[in-house]
Amino acid sequence: MIKWVGAFIGFFIRGLSGAILGFFAGSVLDSLFGTKSNTTRTVFTDFTRPNVSPADFELNLLSLCSIVIKADGQISQKEMDYVRQYFVGTYGKDKANAIFRTFNDINKKREISAQRICAFLTQRTRYEVRLQLLHFLFGIAQADGNVSNPEVNKIKEIAGYLRVSRVDFESIMAMFIKSADNSYKILEIDKTSTNEEVKKAYRNMAKKYHPDRVNTQDEAIKKGAEEKFKQVQLAYETIQKERGIG
Incomplete structure (x- = not known):
């Protein structure tokens, strides 16, 4: 619990970097005082490293989803539904709604940076999960029946930030674009x-x-x-x- 208070305070003082510092500082206090967090297993729990919390991953994943949906300048309802269905199916309706509310609050206060998000994830996730992430992002782009060039370019940019190799990126892209x-x-x-x-x-x-x-x-x-x-x-x-x- 302390780590989330630290993250909350840190966010308002120094933004995302402050939130991260506050989270880790709070984690140390949690361990000292024996506070246990009641976290749930998430989609990528088995692939993420111990120092990335489920909540951190959920919000960063949703941020990448938002970036891809907005890539071609049009917000497709089918793409939005694809993401919501995925989160509801994975986390349950109540948990998914809570994630979306938190994301919307943060999104109003700060512009989403793909590079910053990917740098955070690259340091804290295995290569396998980053491949799975790209597959999921292409699935979003294809949800409306067409993967546009701006969407491909944005996912390619994200792949670069995630340090996914060119051949792995092209292999996954070929699964969606014939x-x-x-x-x-x-x-x-x-x-x-x-x-x-x-x-x-x-x-x-x-x-x-x-x-x-x-x-x-x-x-x-x-x-x-x-x-x-x-x-x-x-x-x-x-x-x-x-x-x-x-």
């Missing part, structure tokens, strides 16, 4: 790759996105992992048929 060499992009190889290189790439990607590697009971994470794994399998099957690979 092109002639789509299957090759998903497997992170070129059309000039040999059959053996194709097989090796499939094995590597299958390991990378296999649902069994996602050690979580969260249905949202499982669904995302299963979807990416299916895309990898489909890409490989497409190349198999194209080349006659046995």
